[in-house]
Amino acid sequence: MAILNTPSAQSQSGAIKIIKYIAILIAAFILISWLNPFVVINAGNRGVITTFGKVNPRVLEEGLHFRIPIVQQVAEINVQIQKGEGDGDAASRDLQQVHAKIALNYHLIPDRVAETYQSIGDLNSVGDRIIIPAVQEATKATTAKYTAEELISKRPEVRDQISQFMRDRLLRHGIQIDEFSIVNFRFSESFNQAIEAKTTAEQLKLKAERDLERIRVEAEQKIASAKAEAESLRLQKQEITPDLLKLREIENQRVALEKWDGRLPQVTGGSVPLINIK
Structure with a gap:
C-alpha cells in the first residue's frame, strides 16, 4: 500500500529541519563561546600572545583581535604609569x-x-x-x-x-x-648628634665673629672720634694768640660785671679770709 505525502506530513518534516538548524546554530554558538577566538585589549594595556606556551614577539595593541582557540593564549599587560x-x-x-x-x-x-x-x-x-x-x-x-x-x-x-x-x-x-x-x-643616632653639635658650634662661631666685627667697628669709630677731637684742639691751639687771650679776659670780666649785684663780699678775720658771697 502506498503512503501519500499529505500536507500534514510535509509540515512536520519542515519543522524537524528547522529544529535541526536551530540546534546546530545553538551548538555552534556554544562552541564559539567556549573556544573564545576573539580577545579585547583594553585602554592602557597591551596583549602578549603565547602559542603553546611560546611567547610571540608581536604585541597586540588596544582593541579587538583574533586568536586561534586552544592553540593561542593572550596575556593582557598594563603599560600605564x-x-x-x-x-x-x-x-x-x-x-x-x-x-x-x-x-x-x-x-x-x-x-x-x-x-x-x-x-x-x-x-x-x-x-x-x-x-x-x-x-x-x-x-x-x-x-x-x-x-x-x-x-x-x-x-x-x-x-x-x-x-x-x-x-x-x-x-x-x-x-x-x-x-x-x-x-x-x-x-645613625650618633651621627645625627654629631651633626647637631657641629651646627651649634658653627652658629656660635658665627655669632662670635659678628660680635668681634661689631666691636672692631665701634673701636674704629671711637678712634676716629678721638682723632677728630685731637685735630680740633690742635687747630684751636694754633689759633691762640696774646691778643686773643686778652680779649677772652676782657669778655670774662664783662660777663662777671653783668652778673654782679653791686654788693661787696663780706670778709671775716683770721689768717685765712672767708668771703661770703650770696
Missing part, C-alpha cells in the same frame, strides 16, 4: 650607616612588553623582583662615593646619580622611569 617604592641600606665613604627611601613612577615600555613578559613572567612581581633590588644596588654604589655630610649637602647630585643608575638597570628589562625622588636619608 605605576608607583614603586624601595628602601636601601648602605655605607658612606666615611663608613657611616645610611638608610635611603626611594620613590619612583615607572611604566613598561609598550613595544617591549613581550620581552619583559618573557624575562620576568608574572609582571605583578616587578616591584619585588626588579625595583627593590635595583634600589638597593643603586644606593650602595652611589653612597659609597660620598661622605655622610656630602650626602646631605649634595643631595641633588646624589639623586641624579642614583636615578641614572636605576634607569640603566631597569631599561634592560623594558621598564622606563618617569619620576624619581629620594624621600629620605636616615643616619
